[in-house]
Amino acid sequence: MNKVNIGLIQHSCSDSVGKNFDKVLGMIASAAKKGAKIIATQELFKSRYFCQHESYELFKLAEPVSEKAAVVKALSSLAKKYKVVIVASLFEKQAEGVYYNTTAVLDADGKYLGKYRKMHIPDDPQFYEKFYFAPGDLGYQVFKTKYADIGVLICWDQWYPEAARLTALKGAQIIFYPTAIGWLPADKAEYGVRQHDSWETIQRAHAIANGCFVAATNRVGYEPNPEKGKEGIEFWGQSFVADPYGTVVKRASVNKEEALIVSVDLDVIASKRVQWPFLRDRRIDSYSALYKRFDNEK
Secondary structure (H helix, E strand, O other): OOOOEEEEOOOOOOOOOOHHHHHHHHHHHHHHHHOOOOEEOOOOOOOOOOOHHOOHHHHHHOOOOOOOOOHHHHHHHHHHOOOOOEEEEEEEEEEEOOEEEEEEOOOOOOOEEEEEEOOOOEOOOOHHHHHHOOOOOOOOOOEEEOOEEEEEOOOHHHHOOHHHHHHHHHOOOOOEEEEOOOOOOOHHHHHHHHHHHHHHHHHHHHHHHOEEEEEEEEEEEEEEOOOOOOOOEEEEEEEEOOOOOEEEEOOOOOOEEEEEEEEEHHHHHHHHHHHOOOOOOOOOHHOOHHHHOOOOOO
């Protein structure tokens, strides 16, 4: 048995970046004390989901993400103290006018292993991320941590099987998805169940197709839209871990703040990939059309 405990931190956010940060540091420490070894935050955990509207003022929330950055040093110190791996989603400022939706990874000795920048950037009602973020330019990555080889993708990346596949092909045993997704209240009654089911189902499918674990961390609570007269977002929580067979091992609540701790057996990956050899039977010689946006030319 090659078991490791995953901790997923889901919580609500206030207008105070400092209070949000302190809350998460406390929740990480609590999860570590309960046995979690790889702990992941939700997407952009230090603030409310600011992409509900477009405002130049909100670029002030961005900060550098590097080994020397203050936020990374704080997380590094916590990782080292509790001997845990931390996967932390941040609003990165690379330079004036160049910003990314980024996740930093700290190993259990506090070492900064690097970062992943969100590749797929949405532009939907109240998810105006193209205004804030440049598309990721670091490619798909795997971080070799003390406890497992992990990949990180972010929210909208969840819908793309190519992203999960390429991350798995690089050796990811667990793919983490920091997330901020929820219902627009006016749509919830008619579409809410189907929306959530689609979100969970496609990620379970990534776990099946790639023979790896998938861990998605989502925020909870209602966040109002700063623009008068417009509804906000009711985040649906329900962070979860799926095993290589697509089974949801454990799921968090819809509306409660919690650290979901899930024990996973990494040895299952090898047996699953032998029994269901999807990676062996890939016809890589036949996939050239994936380089096209759409392939229906006569």
